[in-house]
Amino acid sequence: MFQIRIHGRGGQGVVTAAELLAVAAFDEGLFAQAFPSFGSERTGAPVVSYCRLDERPIRTREPVMVPDAIIVQDVTLVHQVDLFAGLAPTGYVIINTSRAVSDLGLEAELVGFTGRVETCPATEIALEHLGRPLPNAALLGGFAALTGQVRLDSITSAIRERFAGAVGDKNAAAALAAFDEVASRGGARAHAD
Amino acid sequence: MLTQIEGSKAIAEAVARCRPEVVCAYPISPQTHIIEAIGAMVKRGDLARCEFINVESEYAAMSVLIGSSAAGARSYTATASQGLLFMLEAVYSAAGLGLPIVMTLANRAIGAPINIWNDHSDAMAARDTGWIQLFAESNQEAVDLHIQAFKLAEALSVPVMVCMDGFILTHAVEGVDLLDADLVDRFLPPFEPRQLLDPANPVSIGAMVGPEAFEEVKVLAHLRLLDALEEIPRVAAEFEALSGRASGGLVSGYRLENAEVAVVAMGSVLGTLKDAVDARRELGERVGVLGVSTFRPFPEAAVTDALGHVERVVVLEKAFNPGGRGVLASDVALALAGRSVTSVIAGLGGRPITRASLERTVGRAVAGTLPAMSFLDLNDAEVAAERARVGASEGVAR
Amino acid sequence: MTRVPIRFYQVGSFAVGNRLLEDEDRTVQSDPQRTNSIDSGHRACQGCGEALGARYALDAAMRATNGQLAVVNATGCLEVFSTPYPETSWRIAWLHSLFGNAPAVATGVAAALRVKGRDVRVIGQAGDGGTVDIGFGALSGMFERNDDVLFICYDNEGYMNTGVQRSAATPPAARTATTDAVGPEPGNVFGQGKDLPRIAMAHDVGYVATATVADLHDLEAKVERAMSLRGARYLHILVPCPLGWGSASSDTINLARLAAESGIFPVFEAEHGVVTSVTPIRRRVRVEEYLKRQKRYAHLFGTQPRLEVIARLQALADANIARYGLVNDETTNATLED
Numbered sequence: 001m002f003q004i005r006i007h008g009r010g011g012q013g014v015v016t017a018a019e020l021l022a023v024a025a026f027d028e029g030l031f032a033q034a035f036p037s038f039g040s041e042r043t044g045a046p047v048v049s050y051c052r053l054d055e056r057p058i059r060t061r062e063p064v065m066v067p068d069a070i071i072v073q074d075v076t077l078v079h080q081v082d083l084f085a086g087l088a089p090t091g092y093v094i095i096n097t098s099r100a101v102s103d104l105g106l107e108a109e110l111v112g113f114t115g116r117v118e119t120c121p122a123t124e125i126a127l128e129h130l131g132r133p134l135p136n137a138a139l140l141g142g143f144a145a146l147t148g149q150v151r152l153d154s155i156t157s158a159i160r161e162r163f164a165g166a167v168g169d170k171n172a173a174a175a176l177a178a179f180d181e182v183a184s185r186g187g188a189r190a191h192a193d
Numbered sequence: 194m195l196t197q198i199e200g201s202k203a204i205a206e207a208v209a210r211c212r213p214e215v216v217c218a219y220p221i222s223p224q225t226h227i228i229e230a231i232g233a234m235v236k237r238g239d240l241a242r243c244e245f246i247n248v249e250s251e252y253a254a255m256s257v258l259i260g261s262s263a264a265g266a267r268s269y270t271a272t273a274s275q276g277l278l279f280m281l282e283a284v285y286s287a288a289g290l291g292l293p294i295v296m297t298l299a300n301r302a303i304g305a306p307i308n309i310w311n312d313h314s315d316a317m318a319a320r321d322t323g324w325i326q327l328f329a330e331s332n333q334e335a336v337d338l339h340i341q342a343f344k345l346a347e348a349l350s351v352p353v354m355v356c357m358d359g360f361i362l363t364h365a366v367e368g369v370d371l372l373d374a375d376l377v378d379r380f381l382p383p384f385e386p387r388q389l390l391d392p393a394n395p396v397s398i399g400a401m402v403g404p405e406a407f408e409e410v411k412v413l414a415h416l417r418l419l420d421a422l423e424e425i426p427r428v429a430a431e432f433e434a435l436s437g438r439a440s441g442g443l444v445s446g447y448r449l450e451n452a453e454v455a456v457v458a459m460g461s462v463l464g465t466l467k468d469a470v471d472a473r474r475e476l477g478e479r480v481g482v483l484g485v486s487t488f489r490p491f492p493e494a495a496v497t498d499a500l501g502h503v504e505r506v507v508v509l510e511k512a513f514n515p516g517g518r519g520v521l522a523s524d525v526a527l528a529l530a531g532r533s534v535t536s537v538i539a540g541l542g543g544r545p546i547t548r549a550s551l552e553r554t555v556g557r558a559v560a561g562t563l564p565a566m567s568f569l570d571l572n573d574a575e576v577a578a579e580r581a582r583v584g585a586s587e588g589v590a591r
Numbered sequence: 592m593t594r595v596p597i598r599f600y601q602v603g604s605f606a607v608g609n610r611l612l613e614d615e616d617r618t619v620q621s622d623p624q625r626t627n628s629i630d631s632g633h634r635a636c637q638g639c640g641e642a643l644g645a646r647y648a649l650d651a652a653m654r655a656t657n658g659q660l661a662v663v664n665a666t667g668c669l670e671v672f673s674t675p676y677p678e679t680s681w682r683i684a685w686l687h688s689l690f691g692n693a694p695a696v697a698t699g700v701a702a703a704l705r706v707k708g709r710d711v712r713v714i715g716q717a718g719d720g721g722t723v724d725i726g727f728g729a730l731s732g733m734f735e736r737n738d739d740v741l742f743i744c745y746d747n748e749g750y751m752n753t754g755v756q757r758s759a760a761t762p763p764a765a766r767t768a769t770t771d772a773v774g775p776e777p778g779n780v781f782g783q784g785k786d787l788p789r790i791a792m793a794h795d796v797g798y799v800a801t802a803t804v805a806d807l808h809d810l811e812a813k814v815e816r817a818m819s820l821r822g823a824r825y826l827h828i829l830v831p832c833p834l835g836w837g838s839a840s841s842d843t844i845n846l847a848r849l850a851a852e853s854g855i856f857p858v859f860e861a862e863h864g865v866v867t868s869v870t871p872i873r874r875r876v877r878v879e880e881y882l883k884r885q886k887r888y889a890h891l892f893g894t895q896p897r898l899e900v901i902a903r904l905q906a907l908a909d910a911n912i913a914r915y916g917l918v919n920d921e922t923t924n925a926t927l928e929d
Contacts, residue, residue: 015364018366019199019366022197022366022367023197023366026197026368027197031367031368032197032366032367032368033365033366033367034365034366034367035360035361035364035365035366036360036364058367058464059331059463059464059465059467059468060464060465060468060548061358061361061365061461061462061464061465061546062465062545062546062547062548063545063547065547065549214703214706214707215699215702215703215706217699217702242706243706244702244703244705244706246698246699246702246736247736248695248698248732248736249728249729249731249732249735250728250729250732252691252692252695252728252729253692253695253698253728253729253732254695256688256689256692256695256696256698256699256729257695257696257698257699257702258699259686259688259692259696259699260663260686260688260695260696260697260698260699260700260701260702260703261699261700261702261703262699262703263686263696263699263700263703264661264699264700264703264704264707265703265707266702266703266706266707268699268703282689282691282692283688283689283692286688286689286692290688390661390684390685390686390700391661391684391711392658392659392660392661392683392684392711395681395682395683395684395685396684396685397673397674397679397681397685397686397687398685398686398687399664399670399674399686399687399688400674400675400676400677400679400687401670401671401674401675401676402676403675403676406676406677
């Protein structure tokens with residue numbers, strides 16, 4: 001089982017991102033489960049959603065306690081919430097920022113972590129392709145490049161399935177751009193290196 | 194067709210395939226996505242011959258369905274929590290009048306303190322209404338139970354409440370196989386009401402009954418509800434023959450073979466519980482799970498049969514009666530008179546029930562160290578501090 | 592039925608014999624062809640205004656709908672006295688669920704009939720408690736959605752079924768068991784209560800009317816008018832209650848008439864929030880003539896009559912007369928009996 005936790009703020013499509021990821025995995029023949037952290041949070045409040053992917057039916061209903069990957073949709077959450085709680089030591093982290101990982105001051109929070117941390121300027125990509133600062137679709141493209149858990153074309157078809165017409169096309173383009181961005185940087189980088 | 198779909202939307206699709214004729218609801222979290230989806234289907238014309246009515250309260254929602262069902266229309270609503278309590282008087286009335294209404298209960302805690310998250314307190318508050326209460330373990334089962342619910346309700350002329358965990362199931366996106374409409378049509382014939390408000394054959398429905406007959410009327414309703422203990426497995430078997438899926442029924446056992454300890458539970462926690470039991474089985478412990486799908490009428494014989502050989506029974510449930518014990522635990526203890534039944538209350542107000550905690554609980558049950566009643570993952574220190582602050586006696590009654 | 596304003600007045604009574612009316616306007620209680628919605632043998636008190644009002648309202652509705660009618664009844668006297676299981680006095684399709692939900696249940700019946708394509712009309716009915724108090728939310732919802740229901744309130748100005756307690760339709764100074772009936776001021780206070788016809792008008796429903804059991808042809812005509820329309824409609828009928836009002840069983844019709852003729856109970860029709868007709872007062876009486884025949888006002892007429900309270904009640908009646916224009920050139924003034 002591969003477990004993903006997505007952190008962001010209300011209004012950034014955090015729940016939608018988990019659902020799109022689940023649909024993309026489902027389209028590849030995996031079992032997938034996506035669910036929100038069930039808050040009544042308003043726009044701008046920190047929110048969390050979860051996604052599980054597996055080759056076997058998924059029975060558990062507990063929140064994702066030990067994520068294999070963490071997607072951070074809003075960099076202002078860094079140092080504000082416990083983003084990396086339970087993170088598998090060899091897992092993945094992708095953070096929405098145009099800055100480099102080394103500029104974020106995460107060393108203390110990621111002690112012992114030997115997995116991969118990558119940043120992705122998803123908001124800038126979204127502004128370019130959508131004209132709106134909605135980073136979720138782009139980050140899914142980056143996630144696909146970073147983890148290889150789902151294919152990019154599954155992500156883009158899930159996006160188009162959810163959002164008809166131009167909106168779907170633009171979000172798919174943002175996912176593609178972010179995928180290329182993360183992949184072009186040599187794809188995954190080991191944080192500990 | 195297998196679809197990756199949100200639980201609420203899947204329920205809406207399933208209900209639509211049952212061809213409801215009147216749907217009436219008042220919005221409350223976490224039920225909203227269900228009625229939004231059905232309302233949209235009605236407006237788009239996908240649901241032919243269906244009236245979707247927005248009302249001013251849950252009390253009105255159930256009351257509208259009392260009228261529509263009595264006038265011969267297949268009638269559906271969904272609610273949760275405070276909404277169920279607000280309509281409770283009408284919930285009793287629907288059962289008393291023998292109206293086969295189907296309602297989704299997106300299980301949610303009851304305030305005060307106000308809380309929108311999941312537990313089963315709302316369903317327990319409707320325990321004695323005379324409705325059939327079914328609990329779904331997954332969205333697949335919730336979908337299947339809704340289709341069975343209309344058939345059950347109309348066969349027995351008794352209303353049916355399908356309970357599914359709020360947010361945990363209603364808002365989860367996962368794979369669900371939605372039965373094709375023609376299969377549902379084959380399974381569920383058009384509604385033929387037992388009594389009908391009809392000028393061509395005028396009857397008085399809802400007369401006043403005095404002491405000379407009230408007890409008999411109530412016993413007849415009780416017996417009809419007990420009839421459901423035979424009808425439910427029959428409907429589930431027919432559904433399985435049609436869909437190839439075992440969904441619903443009275444109870445379902447998991448790894449109960451030669452089990453010394455069994456955990457009895459309802460709803461979506463069964464999935465996590467099965468994972469926890471698998472882990473404990475790997476340690477060599479003889480443990481199993483009994484899922485209760487039909488809570489009312491309570492399947493006492495089925496529970497006794499399933500747990501006949503089990504020495505120690507733990508009842509894990511998301512509600513309790515304050516000043517007493519677990520509600521399901523009391524039912525199970527009565528069924529298993531003389532056996533050790535311990536009550537574990539978990540997941541109140543949406544507190545996550547983790548596999549790790551469940552594994553610990555099962556371990557304690559095997560070791561025989563589980564108290565008669567306990568609360569999973571309770572912050573004992575906080576409770577003790579508050580008790581001390583207000584000058585209550587030390588310790589927490591457990 | 593056409594409405595014929597009756598200008599005839601016989602001394603001591605406004606009743607007009609059938610023989611003085613055209614055939615089609617006669618009241619034909621004994622006609623074997625006449626609909627009998629509520630059968631004899633019900634358990635209402637002698638002189639029950641509600642039983643009379645319900646019978647005439649529903650019979651008129653049955654005629655207007657050619658018998659295609661379903662009725663939803665709230666809990667209350669009308670429900671209790673008509674359906675002591677296993678007996679029923681109803682000869683029509685009749686459904687009772689709860690005290691506070693009759694408007695919503697009626698909405699549901701109407702929705703089912705519409706979806707089933709059955710041209711059956713729906714009436715919801717309740718006493719004043721089931722209308723202005725406990726059923727008010729459901730009624731407001733039914734009005735607001737413009738559901739295809741005629742809702743009838745049989746207003747006897749209190750919770751008579753449970754032993755005469757105050758409702759929001761209990762008038763000022765009237766004594767009930769909860770106003771509270773002790774000391775020198777056992778009556779209801781001034782400045783409270785709901786005027787449901789005006790509240791209904793504020794919902795902009797298609798038809799609102801008031802009537803009393805003193806003018807049954809007017810009541811029948813209003814039911815017929817209501818059943819000729821679709822959408823939410825409201826009919827408020829004043830039905831004196833001998834038990835709760837402390838009046839003689841034989842005085843029910845007379846009291847209903849005095850309520851109208853004093854201006855205490857204005858009789859009018861409104862469509863979409865605008866008054867379209869009023870029943871003018873023919874022989875205006877002072878409120879004392881209405882009040883003193885009821886024990887619930889007896890505390891106003893002791894050895895020292897409470898003239899200031901009576902004056903306030905007269906002012907309320909006068910305000911109704913002014914608001915609805917209930918006095919015209921043909922109105923005569925009765926002299927006070929003394």
